[in-house]
Amino acid sequence: MHAHAHRPGHRPRFSARTAARVAARTEVPARRRTDARTDVAAGGRDERGVRAGERTGAAPARTRAQHRxxxxxxxxxxxxxxxxxxxxxxxxxxxxxxxxxxxxxxxxxxxxxxxxxxxxxxxxxxxxxxxxxxxxxxxxxxxxxxxxxxxxxxxxxxxxxxxxxxxxxxxxxxxxxxx
Structure with a gap:
């Protein structure tokens, strides 16, 4: 947070609604916890085909381009x-x-x-x-x-x-x- 953010009469750059939307878009999805019995029954994958404990968030486009x-x-x-x-x-x-x-x-x-x-x-x-x-x-x-x-x-x-x-x-x- 900037030093001038708490000055009286200072208007924030974003409204609270805009800040909430930006935060929601940049959130990293958490790992999904599943029951061990369903993992074994599904061959170690859930209904989306994701392995147990595997991250589901896609890598950013810039990272993929750098690896390419x-x-x-x-x-x-x-x-x-x-x-x-x-x-x-x-x-x-x-x-x-x-x-x-x-x-x-x-x-x-x-x-x-x-x-x-x-x-x-x-x-x-x-x-x-x-x-x-x-x-x-x-x-x-x-x-x-x-x-x-x-x-x-x-x-x-x-x-x-x-x-x-x-x-x-x-x-x-x-x-x-x-x-």
Missing amino acids: TARWTVPLLIGIAYGAYAWFLARDERFTTEATVTGLVAGAAAAVVAFALGRLRRPLVAEVRAAAYGAAFGCAIGYLSSLTGPSILWSSVLGLGIAAGVTPVVFYHLHTHEA
């Missing part, structure tokens, strides 16, 4: 960053067409993998999703390592080690942060 934009911008930024770093490692202190093509292909591949992991996030169980994230991250690091000059064996071992470390971390995160 993030679906492709995050993989695109990952692809650009990965491709730029691959180009930097492959150029060997001189500008070559080979390094440019390497950076473009590596960036496109990273963007496609990031987009696919983002789209397949919900249907996959946590174990498979953790393995997919671990494999993608291990392959990415192994490939970047191979661009710096060590043997393929060392790059493969490094990639496998990174994948073996990332997989349980992602698995732990998924099981502790998802409902």
